[in-house]
Amino acid sequence: MNSTSSSADMAVALAKSFAGQILRPADPGYDDARKVHNGLIDKHPALIARCRGVADAAGAVKLARDQGLEVAIRGGGHNVAGRATTEGGLMIDLSLMRGVHADPRARTARAQGGATWNDFNRETQVHGLATTGGVVSSTGVAGLTLGGGLGWLMGRHGLALDNLLSAEVVLADGRVVVASEGEHPDLFWALRGGGGNFGVVTSFEYRLHPVGPVVTGGIIGYPFSAAFDVLRHFRDITASLPDELTIFGGLVHAPDGSGGKLAVLVMCHCGTLAEGEAAVRPIKAYGTPALDAVGPMPYSEVNAMLDAAYPPGALNYWKSSFLSGLSDDAIRTMIDRFAACPTPMGQMLLEHFHGAVTRVGVTDTAFPHRAEGYNMLVLSEWMDPDHNEACTAWAKDTFATMRPFMGAGRYVNYFGNDELGDAVAAAYGPNYQRLQDIKAKYDPGNFFRMNHNILPLA
Numbered sequence: 180m181n182s183t184s185s186s187a188d189m190a191v192a193l194a195k196s197f198a199g200q201i202l203r204p205a206d207p208g209y210d211d212a213r214k215v216h217n218g219l220i221d222k223h224p225a226l227i228a229r230c231r232g233v234a235d236a237a238g239a240v241k242l243a244r245d246q247g248l249e250v251a252i253r254g255g256g257h258n259v260a261g262r263a264t265t266e267g268g269l270m271i272d273l274s275l276m277r278g279v280h281a282d283p284r285a286r287t288a289r290a291q292g293g294a295t296w297n298d299f300n301r302e303t304q305v306h307g308l309a310t311t312g313g314v315v316s317s318t319g320v321a322g323l324t325l326g327g328g329l330g331w332l333m334g335r336h337g338l339a340l341d342n343l344l345s346a347e348v349v350l351a352d353g354r355v356v357v358a359s360e361g362e363h364p365d366l367f368w369a370l371r372g373g374g375g376n377f378g379v380v381t382s383f384e385y386r387l388h389p390v391g392p393v394v395t396g397g398i399i400g401y402p403f404s405a406a407f408d409v410l411r412h413f414r415d416i417t418a419s420l421p422d423e424l425t426i427f428g429g430l431v432h433a434p435d436g437s438g439g440k441l442a443v444l445v446m447c448h449c450g451t452l453a454e455g456e457a458a459v460r461p462i463k464a465y466g467t468p469a470l471d472a473v474g475p476m477p478y479s480e481v482n483a484m485l486d487a488a489y490p491p492g493a494l495n496y497w498k499s500s501f502l503s504g505l506s507d508d509a510i511r512t513m514i515d516r517f518a519a520c521p522t523p524m525g526q527m528l529l530e531h532f533h534g535a536v537t538r539v540g541v542t543d544t545a546f547p548h549r550a551e552g553y554n555m556l557v558l559s560e561w562m563d564p565d566h567n568e569a570c571t572a573w574a575k576d577t578f579a580t581m582r583p584f585m586g587a588g589r590y591v592n593y594f595g596n597d598e599l600g601d602a603v604a605a606a607y608g609p610n611y612q613r614l615q616d617i618k619a620k621y622d623p624g625n626f627f628r629m630n631h632n633i634l635p636l637a
């Protein structure tokens with residue numbers, strides 16, 4: 180049987196009990212559906228199962244088991260490592276499952292596994308409610324929550340996964356279960372940080388909080404020549420922030436494409452407008468900004484203000500690590516490395532952790548990074564494949580040069596395709612062995628392995 184006829188046979192087998200769309204390589208729409216956010220990823224699944232509901236996801240899992248196919252699960256498709264797709268396997272694509280329903284009385288929301296943060300904020304902000312989500316609105320709720328979920332509300336409300344109340348999951352054996360504190364608590368623990376290792380999560384239930392709809396947020400940019408002072412200032416202000424104010428610092432390129440470099444502070448204050456105005460006033464008074472766009476803004480706009488910097492299909496290679504501190508030497512090294520950045524889309528970001536995200540215990544969820552401090556992201560992004568080598572090398576070299584300033588922790592959701600085995604184990608630190616135990620219980624054959632893979636304990 181050649182590969183085309185076997186995908187046809189599989190499509191026929193799946194179609195008997197499938198309500199969604201089944202795409203084979205020759206079908207119209209296949210080429211769009213196989214793409215993920217990172218243009219460096221170019222894989223060709225034998226079949227794409229575009230699910231419409233839980234029964235479809237369960238049917239797709241069964242087909243993959245019967246056929247011995249590698250499975251990849253696509254939520255929002257943003258993972259830089261491209262783990263939402265597979266070469267020659269079955270892509271379980273949830274991008275038709277983007278429903279979000281908010282219950283303002285219970286202050287909860289349920290999101291289907293293919294929803295994006297834009298979908299989520301639209302439905303929850305109607306009621307003036309929100310939970311921590313990604314800072315780019317096209318990112319999927321699924322992968323972001325399962326790996327962690329850093330965002331503008333984390334100082335006040337913790338990570339996205341800290342707000343997860345329950346998840347509906349199709350397991351490797353095809354069973355559909357709900358995981359929460361009360362049901363399958365071991366699985367619920369593992370889902371909060373363990374990524375797509377445990378099953379297809381078809382819906383997520385979140386706790387919501389009153390937020391906005393108008394909050395205080397935006398970006399302040401300074402000339403690159405002031406970067407050293409600006410990042411020291413960032414270090415000073417982040418030493419004592421209210422929970423409501425989360426600030427990221429960074430070195431970026433001007434959005435006009437000129438290649439001009441900037442030092443920036445990007446922020447969101449989720450308290451009242453009066454509190455927000457008072458909290459950002461001293462920050463706005465600092466130095467001589469080249470641009471100051473901080474002020475009252477709808478929360479959903481704060482979550483979309485960076486979208487244009489990350490167009491779908493752009494080529495991405497990222498490296499990241501938590502830092503052990505932000506010394507003057509670390510800042511100087513960042514600036515030197517950023518001066519050598521070969522792409523006008525490249526960035527170096529410092530995501531500051533404080534407040535609620537740091538008040539959860541290291542082993543309370545599978546996500547272990549709970550210390551106050553900075554997560555550094557070396558983000559190489561470019562458009563021209565001729566620049567693949569130079570742009571990838573810059574990120575690798577920069578990461579290596581910053582190594583003396585790094586702490587132990589790394590965030591799996593920013594891992595690239597070349598972070599395997601030991602890097603994954605190290606990223607989970609003290610939680611890895613428990614994750615392996617739970618993997619052995621729910622997925623002993625490592626059926627769900629197209630992810631930052633946790634190896635089941637034998």
Ligand SMILES: Cc1cc2nc3c(=O)[nH]c(=O)nc-3n(C[C@H](O)[C@H](O)[C@H](O)COP(=O)(O)OP(=O)(O)OC[C@H]3O[C@@H](n4cnc5c(N)ncnc54)[C@H](O)[C@@H]3O)c2cc1C
Binds near residue numbers: 255256320592593
């Ligand atoms: C432009 C950009 C901005 C980002 N901003 C942030 C940010 O602000 N905060 C942050 O924390 N992270 C951020 N990230 C990283 C992001 O959290 C990860 O890329 C995450 O994996 C994206 O989730 P997704 O559903 O879009 O990804 P996908 O590529 O669809 O999936 C990622 C992984 O999760 C698995 N998966 C997806 N859906 C499911 C599901 N329903 N059930 C089980 N497993 C599933 C996949 O198999 C894959 O292994 C950003 C990434 C990009 C590219």
